[in-house]
Amino acid sequence: MSGPTKSVRFREAIRMGMVEEMERDDRVYIVGEEVGHYQGAYKVTEGMLEKFGPKRVIDAPITESGFTGISIGAAMVGLRPIVEYMTWNFSAVAFDQILNNAAKMRQMSGGQLHVPIVFRAPNASAKQVGSQHSHAMEHFYAHVPGLKVVAPATCADAKGLMKTAIRDDDPVLYMESETLYNLKGDVPEDPEFTVPFGKASVARQGGDVTIVSWSRMVHVSLQAAEELAKEGLDVEVIDLRSLRPLDEEALVANVSKTHRAVVAYEGWPYGGVGAEVVDRIQRLAFDELDAPIERVTTLDYPMPYNAKLEQHVIPSAERVIEAVKRVAYRSA
């Protein structure tokens, strides 16, 4: 990062990205439940209604399918909408619009139409929000050709990826985390600062084992790495940032250095982005592997409401530590 920076919270970093792009391009607008008068369910859009007025900061009724469909149509005819869901869980109601219209329009129209739209919301577990509100939805969406999926873990990436998402001419799904909204970090003030898609970053350097992670789990992995350092294991933590497109080059280069990998993320163990990462590594870097790749995931249950059970099901630093020891052939 060069140039002046500002220390902000994660929610402000997202807002900085949106506000700067709305100032830069008057085709950009935001729509969603409570984004205007209530200042955002998680205060991400605070002050934006006052700044841009009700034509560009639009309070929607509780009709995810409706305002998603209208925004996809608006994008097809030239606007650049940002659609906020109160959480990604509620996008399930609009899944048909995202899957069948946003993702497919470019190909089905033979390139005559494209859909420059950003969908954004908090994702995965929070604290006791129950099984229906704790889904890690990136796995559903990253499955779909035609969609791009990003999930920042730092404030700078939150701003930079948001700006890249808004400038992108195709649908981008932007995954936040309720537990990261208060995270503080330095963010470049440069209005031309962006973070490219398909480029992972190294959150921590190490030579023994690579942990691949994204979003909130980057921080859990860093915590695990600090614990492991005390036991003499030198762990590298990769923050994917962008789940589709996926930075294959970084995965191969990194595993060629450490020869062991653990993929740590929220989401169920059956399939998903983590399984995709494992597949790429084993296929592209087979000869570099000294141990099977392990995954640390949400356990294979609907999320329990009970606080203790919930903490048991969400992937923890302890489980990451155990997995790293196993791939390093250290007895856990």
Place this chain on the structure above:
Amino acid sequence: MAKIIDMPKLSPTMEEGQISAWHKKEGDAIGVDELLAEVETDKATMEFRSFDKGTLLKILAPAGSVVKLGQPVAIVGAAGEDVSALAAAGGGAAATQAGAAAATTPAPPSAAGPAGPPPGALAPVTTAGALPAAEGGRVRASPYVRKLARERGLTLGGVAGTGPHGRIVARDLEGLAPAVSAASAAAAPAAQDEAPEVRPLSMMRKTIAKRLTESKQTVPHFYLTIDVDAEALHTLRERINDDLATSVADDKDAPKVSFNDLVLKAVAIALTRVPAANAQFTPDAILYHRRVDLSVAVAVDDGLVTPVVRGADKKSVLAIAREVRELAGRARQKKLKPEEMAGGTFSVSNLGMFGIDEFSAVINPPEGAILAVGQVRREPVVRGDAVVPGRKLAMTLSCDHRVIDGAVGATFLKALRGLLEHPGQILVL
């Protein structure tokens, strides 16, 4: 129902064990607590007894295999039971070493040839998977290990794998030299003589390497050497052994004491006089031992062990002599129990029998010091105003400076010299 028997924990610090011998064969009936096999651990060769009653259906880890704790070694069940599913699940995956594999179908000889491709040559993709197949079964190795083997021209057949199910992992290749490949052997026949013999590390060698490296790297050693006039000690030893010979009918059965036995007793007494030298470092405090338990270094095949003579200050020289001989004998047969080699407070190592005048030894953690004893050597000494033939004995104390300072070590050696130069007291204290 048939079940898989795993490698049990046979010593408190054991992480893996090498099956040295099976005492039962496939098809044998076994009872609870019957001896199944002998297992070489980091400490000693231990008995592996059965917890189950039934028939030994299949041996998954043949003699020679190195097996991690909790990994399968055998299948036990009712006679005639089909174990193919079990063997395939966990069992086919048992540790293998040096061609002693569990698989029953030998690899086709054409699959790998006598050795891998020449160093540096990347094998074509089609043969890569089958590359280091050992006689009698497939070698388990990580993909990265296979790549390294291709690059370095190593054959993996004789490598002991330390990964799960005996998988060869990258760390197992450390220090291995390239085997001579068929191609390069034909080109340069002389190369075979130059290649070193590759001998996988035994459990004991691994333990010695680990502990002594740790000691030299983490314990600040310093050394103090003292020369003792051993004339009186020599005379005393002759006298003792002559007198002991009269206690039995045949001289050959007579008990004997060695210089080392006398030194051990003197060390024990000196430690009670200078207890600051009988100390151990811990991160928060120094432990001053109230017991004098001497670790005695004993050379065995392929290494050394340190059985402990407990309460040496309270034992007679003859009792110490008998105990050391008994412990050393069992050490050479690898029959010492782990607890017999644990808990010493001070070590003594003697290379006098090899003609060594003096040397310095590596401290045996967590102990605070080790005494290296040389031979009693003949040399001219000054007695009064005359140079006369005499006897000298040099000893070097290696001290952990975190617990023993120079003055303490020197005080201990001075006390020890006093005892050895006036050795009558060793017999009565």
